[in-house]
Amino acid sequence: MKRLSLSGRLRWMIIAVLIAVLLPIGLYSYNRTLKETRELLDGRLAQSARTLDVLVQHAGLDALRMPEQGLLVVPILGREAEEQLMHTRTYETEVGYQVFDMHNRMRLTTTNLAKLPLQPAPVSGFENHFFEGYGWRIFTLVDDVNNVVIRVGERDDSRRDITHALWLDLGLPQLVGLPLLAVLVGWAVKRGLRPLERLRQALASRAPGSRQPIQLDRSPQELQPVVDALNTQLERLEDALERERRFSADVAHELRTPLASTMIHLDGAMAAPLPADAQTALTSAQSGLARLARRIEQLLALARLEAGAAVGQRSEVDLIVVAMNVIDELAPLLGESGVEFAFAEHDDSLVIYGYEAAMAALLRNLIENAMHHVPLGGQVQLSMRRSQGATVIEVIDNGPGIPLERRASVFARFHRESSGGDGYGLGLSIVQRAAQLHNATIELLDAPSGRGLRVRVAIPGASFP
Structure with a gap:
């Protein structure tokens, strides 16, 4: 199964969210509008009945019946005649009314309701009738004071037309708008993810x-x-x-x-x-x-x-313990070389945050480098202490030393200060790298005796626990 791209996932998720939000809102809006429309139409029927009741009161029932006619009938145009005359649809054929006297005799009616009989005991209110192939919504007003019954009706198909119009008004925008919205969302997502495409191109190139x-x-x-x-x-x-x-x-x-x-x-x-x-x-x-x-x-x-x-990862390192381990490791070589080694000055414990392997390599190479450059019977001295907010390591020998003008180059890899001996030009490079890991400084100084070299490594106080 092919996986969707990030843009595809975003596009479908946004569309799904829009549908999940807009569809319930549309249905709620439709039902709410339909209910309000029905109440409005029912209110119009009731208001029409009361208006007709007022007119009948002022005219009197006798004025509604002419001697030669037992019933007044209000003619209603057919739909075709209505549209020709009005140039629009007025729904005149779908509405009508009736007026009855105290004996339930019809005195006034529209053509479309002339054959709709009155119930034996009419009651005010709304009711539904099926009459001549159409459903009708009828409102009956019983006026006991004036002994008159008025009925106003509207065909159900007229109301269905309004319902269909509501479906179109509310549903059509969503049916047309959602696909258009999906296209626009796709375009917006693609444009919004353009920085990712630029990042991909930058990585590829x-x-x-x-x-x-x-x-x-x-x-x-x-x-x-x-x-x-x-x-x-x-x-x-x-x-x-x-x-x-x-x-x-x-x-x-x-x-x-x-x-x-x-x-x-x-x-x-x-x-x-x-x-x-x-x-x-x-x-x-x-x-x-x-x-x-x-x-x-x-x-x-x-x-x-x-x-x-x-x-x-940095950890607590006791330099005294590391130095003792290095000295034990180098003890056979120191014994064979005939070099006099002394761990002269040190505190009981010097703890820093650092890399134990790196500090062991630094001490080992400083001692070995000094040992290889002193003559037979020479001296090498190691000291470690806290001084002025830093941990200071010094290795001093009484060998030939290094001229001042050449001290900057001895840290390069494979640099040999002399062609003799078994040095490989890596010892001080290892020392320098170990010092860099601890933000330490390295100085090549003259030995206190005036002959030899003193290597001084200062680890800053930021490495203290």
Whole structure:
């Protein structure tokens, strides 16, 4: 079954509502008007009878009967003669009257009621009669003071003509107006939904990868929140796609060289004529695989941080607990490297609202970066504290440091400050991204001793619980 479009649903719902409202109103109006018309017609009969009674009182019954005639008969023109004479229909043939004396003798009548007999004991009021093929509505007025009975009648078909006219007057506009109204409603709904069509066209014509927000000129107020939400979702989608593309590029860029180097070492080990040469090549291959594993971990950490920015929810994070877990994780590497590490200054508890995985990645990479750039027997120090309304994290080493003019570029991906060592240019990029998730600032400063580097991360007070 084909589903109706939004415009079709609106059109049929509006038409159904109009029918549900107008039809009962029309029926009520018709019944009310018909009742009022009948009462008006009955009132006209009664008023005509009373008027005739007054005239009879002034003229006297004897004046109504001439000696040579036992009965006065008022002639009534036929319909054709009536229309020729009056040039219109006057309904003269459908109305008539009778006058009776105290002995129930007819003294005055119209032609069309001349043969309608009077009841033996007439009573004032309305009654219905079927006479000479027609139904009649009769009003009888019994005047006991003047000893006269007056009857005024009107044919039912005359009243039916009025009823039919009412049907046409009340029903025809609805019968003709509803289809016309349906067409106009369809046009109005289509015109009213034109902003949705413009939105569809804007989405269909949008270039892949475009970050240009959708803008609709003169869009309705109700549609603007939808457009804003769409722009937000499209921006998030482009961010996600950009993360995917960037991660793919990172993987392709960073894994190509260590894989090639490892393959060369393995090929050398297989082709080496002496066991010692083969062992040396295998050791180099193993070292290359270890570096490759660490590089993959850093790439995955970057991907997790990017994803956390999109879907992660902030929660309470105790930085002291996170730092202790990171130190435990890095303890074997710190022991093998011969670096002297100290968690020198910290509060008992430093709780912020943030992303635990991001803060763990920030601390891990700061410590690893410092550890890889200090000489054998060097020193790395971590401190965490509240200071001037912010949470301050500092990692200080006594390595060669970074010249002032090159400090701005070290946060770029895959930037290596030197060709030596096993750094991959991702550590500080991860630190920067984790800091951005917490609206934190990063400063690269000289170590207090004058030699080495001090990395200072300040998380603003807005992140405090």
